[in-house]
Amino acid sequence: MPRYTVHAKPGSRRPGVEAGDDGTLTVRVAARAVDGAANEAVVAAVAEHFGVARSAVSIVRGRTARRKLVDVALPD
Numbered sequence: 001m002p003r004y005t006v007h008a009k010p011g012s013r014r015p016g017v018e019a020g021d022d023g024t025l026t027v028r029v030a031a032r033a034v035d036g037a038a039n040e041a042v043v044a045a046v047a048e049h050f051g052v053a054r055s056a057v058s059i060v061r062g063r064t065a066r067r068k069l070v071d072v073a074l075p076d
Helices: 037-050
Strands: 003-010 016-019 025-029 057-061 067-072
Touching: 003 037, 016 037, 025 037, 037 057, 037 067
Parallel strands: 003 025
Antiparallel strands: 003 067, 016 025, 057 067
């Protein structure tokens, strides 16, 4: 299961996912970091980026930080 470092940017005007040269994903989401809304939006954006279900993406570390460690269960 691949593991990615994600830099979350909540409250962005233009949501999207960008892959950096070092493998880090910058995930911009419109949701604010209130009551876990930004985390849910990050999971949804990463799932859409990789073309997997939301349940295939899990935040391993950094639930309350902008820098997160995320596991993505990619199909075989």
